[in-house]
Amino acid sequence: MGPPIIELADVAKIFESRAGATEALRAVSLTVQAGEFVSVIGPSGCGKSSLLRIVGDLVEPTSGIVRVKGKSARQARLDRDYGIVFQTPVLYEWRTVLDNVRLPLELAGRARAERDERPRALLRLVGLEEFAGHHPWQLSGGMQQRVSIARALALNPSILLMDEPFGALDEMTRERLNQELLQVCAETAATVVFVTHSIAEAVFLSTRIVVMSPRPGCIDRIVTVDLPRPRAEKTRALPRFFELVTEVRQSLREDPGLGGEPARGRGAR
Amino acid sequence: MSRVREYAPAALVLVAGVLAWEAVVYLFAIQFYLLPAPHVIVQSLRETYPLLVEAGVYTFTEAVVGWVLGCGGGILAAMAASRSPELARLVLPYAVASASVPIIALAPLAIVWFGVEQGSKIAIVVLMTFFPTFVSTLRGLLSVAPQSLELMESYAASDQQVFWKLRLPHSLPMVFTSLRACATLAMIGAVVSEFFGGPVKSLGVYIKSTASLFQTRQAWSAILVACALGLLFYFAVALVERWVMPWHFERRER
Numbered sequence: 060m061g062p063p064i065i066e067l068a069d070v071a072k073i074f075e076s077r078a079g080a081t082e083a084l085r086a087v088s089l090t091v092q093a094g095e096f097v098s099v100i101g102p103s104g105c106g107k108s109s110l111l112r113i114v115g116d117l118v119e120p121t122s123g124i125v126r127v128k129g130k131s132a133r134q135a136r137l138d139r140d141y142g143i144v145f146q147t148p149v150l151y152e153w154r155t156v157l158d159n160v161r162l163p164l165e166l167a168g169r170a171r172a173e174r175d176e177r178p179r180a181l182l183r184l185v186g187l188e189e190f191a192g193h194h195p196w197q198l199s200g201g202m203q204q205r206v207s208i209a210r211a212l213a214l215n216p217s218i219l220l221m222d223e224p225f226g227a228l229d230e231m232t233r234e235r236l237n238q239e240l241l242q243v244c245a246e247t248a249a250t251v252v253f254v255t256h257s258i259a260e261a262v263f264l265s266t267r268i269v270v271m272s273p274r275p276g277c278i279d280r281i282v283t284v285d286l287p288r289p290r291a292e293k294t295r296a297l298p299r300f301f302e303l304v305t306e307v308r309q310s311l312r313e314d315p316g317l318g319g320e321p322a323r324g325r326g327a328r
Numbered sequence: 329m330s331r332v333r334e335y336a337p338a339a340l341v342l343v344a345g346v347l348a349w350e351a352v353v354y355l356f357a358i359q360f361y362l363l364p365a366p367h368v369i370v371q372s373l374r375e376t377y378p379l380l381v382e383a384g385v386y387t388f389t390e391a392v393v394g395w396v397l398g399c400g401g402g403i404l405a406a407m408a409a410s411r412s413p414e415l416a417r418l419v420l421p422y423a424v425a426s427a428s429v430p431i432i433a434l435a436p437l438a439i440v441w442f443g444v445e446q447g448s449k450i451a452i453v454v455l456m457t458f459f460p461t462f463v464s465t466l467r468g469l470l471s472v473a474p475q476s477l478e479l480m481e482s483y484a485a486s487d488q489q490v491f492w493k494l495r496l497p498h499s500l501p502m503v504f505t506s507l508r509a510c511a512t513l514a515m516i517g518a519v520v521s522e523f524f525g526g527p528v529k530s531l532g533v534y535i536k537s538t539a540s541l542f543q544t545r546q547a548w549s550a551i552l553v554a555c556a557l558g559l560l561f562y563f564a565v566a567l568v569e570r571w572v573m574p575w576h577f578e579r580r581e582r
Contacts, residue, residue: 117478136484143482149475153497153575162493166483194575214483 062129064218064250065091065114070123071275072109082275083109087123089269089278093217096244096251098261099269100307106276107254108222114252115141115220128217135218139167142211142249144224148203150195156206157182157191163213181209184243201232208240212247219249226256234295237263241290258311262303263290270310280310364545373549379529384553387518387531390446391561394453395514399507401454402461409462410469410495411487420466426459435521449521456517457510464506468499501576504569511565515558 072084083106091097099107112118113125116132127135135141142163150159160178169177182188185205187198195203204224211219225233237260244251255261261268268282284303286294294300346366352358353365360368373380409416431452438448472495480490522532531554538546570577 115482117481136482139484141482143479145475145479147475149473149479151476151494151497153500153573163483165493166480166485166489194578 061093063090064093064095064128065089065252066124066126067110067114068124068126070110070113070120070125072106072113072118073121084113084120085275085277087276087278089281091250091252093250094248095266096253096264097267097269098253098255098265099271100255100258100261101271101276101279101311102273103256104276105271105273107271109276110271111220111222111252111254114218115143117143139163139214140217142214142216142219144204144207144211144219144221146223146226148195148200148207150203150206150210152195154194155191156187156193156195156198159195159206160210160213163210167214169214177213178209181212182206184212184246185209185239201228201236204228204236205239208243212243212249215247216249219244219247219251221251221253223254223256225260233257233260238290238292240264245289258304258307259295262286262300262307263294268307270307279313282307282310361542361544364548368545369548369552372545373552376546376549379534380531380550380553383529383531383534383550384557386446386527386529387449387522387554388515388557388561390449390521391453391511391514391518391557393446394450394517395457395510395561397450398454398457398514399461399510402458402506403465403503405458406462406465406469407491409466410491413470416466416470420463423459423463423466427463431455432517432520435524438521439525444525445527449518449526452521453514453517456513460513461503461506461510464502465499468502469495471502472498497573500573504565504573508562508565508569511561512558515554515561519554 067087067089070084070087071082074081074083087110089097099110101107109118113120114127114132116125116136125132128140130138150156151162154162157178160181161174164174164177179188179191182191185208187202187205187209190198190202190206195206198206208224211221225236228236241264251264253261253264262284265284268284270279270282271277272279282303286297286299286303350365350367353363364372409419434455435448435452438451442448442451469491476494476498477490480494485493519532519535522530523536526533528534528537531550535547535550535554538544538550
């Protein structure tokens, strides 16, 4: 194993507000190796989104150390090492699908040729080539999220941060996009940190699953997923798949005051 | 074809209204100086049209110049204020409050300051259009969704890039709503300012002087010209709006 690509040491986050201080994360330590697909799972309010934002330098930790590719998270962000996919697609409605994918290339001041060719190649990768000239609202929710994945890949980031990207989609679309995501990741060799509510999704996608408990958010357990790769539809039928789902579910259930798998979709938004 | 069908009922209402007006004047034998029948107004329009064109151009120029300066200034001031949210918080309450100030009340004073010619009217129109545009633009620039900003942040976008690629396009619908409303305001401001004094060949002065001489049909024909110019102004702005942000309308029409 080489040096870890992401290193969190004793990270804590306390949000101060008028209502008082909320401890969102306590003593979170985690290392992620290059090429890993790490899912973070836990009930609402366990700080998993905060954790993702701390890795991406969108939120500053109250204490603790975050190292990304041997640099500070800030430096990694300034070096544009991240591609981020949010819960909602966050597409700009005044831009066409193609221009939305092109945005990161414009922001990074990439050369003309790359700005012209790369977005088309990415749309091909997510199967939306023929929608290049459409505007976001003309696309279904699943398609919009694929555009946002294409955009996240625009600068060939070494790290992909995904915050419940498929949480708002129906089960069938979600499963199809899970499959597509693995293919995309295989082609781009990005390291992925993936926040989710869905146990099946986490087991299907991940090399490791970080199970978190709430108030304050901390890591309960890390489950290593030893399912064969590449994963395909038949993976979901393997006995080992069900064992792992059960294992993760039980880890979540062990938490007092928590009713096992959280309701499908999202709780309080 | 669908357009015709869409607007036909509204056009019928207009025709019916004009006919009813004619009928009321005829049936109740209303004195012409109280309410002239539409055909009398049209006739007067035909007789006095060279004068009305001249007066219309004069007044319309005030409205357009004032609108350009007022709205342009409002947009630029909002862009500057958006750079510093603290400053924006400081001035926004006053800008909002100015909406309830009857700026037209300053018209007599504007004549003292800027003379009886177009300058004083333009000044009033500038004041009337500056604040609403400032408020709308500033709100548009600052009301960007937090996630849209996070996206920009995650790509280490510069302030310039955030402004040109996110804040400005996001604010356009609100800016144009204000630009359209201000086109109407500008025409009102110009005509009403002229009531307080101005050259004879301006719509406001012409309406006021003919009305006070009971030359009601002449007054009405000038009012008609003012209405037409106001509508022209409004629709010209609406046309530019469609051209600048076609995505906004495609979406609405779906």
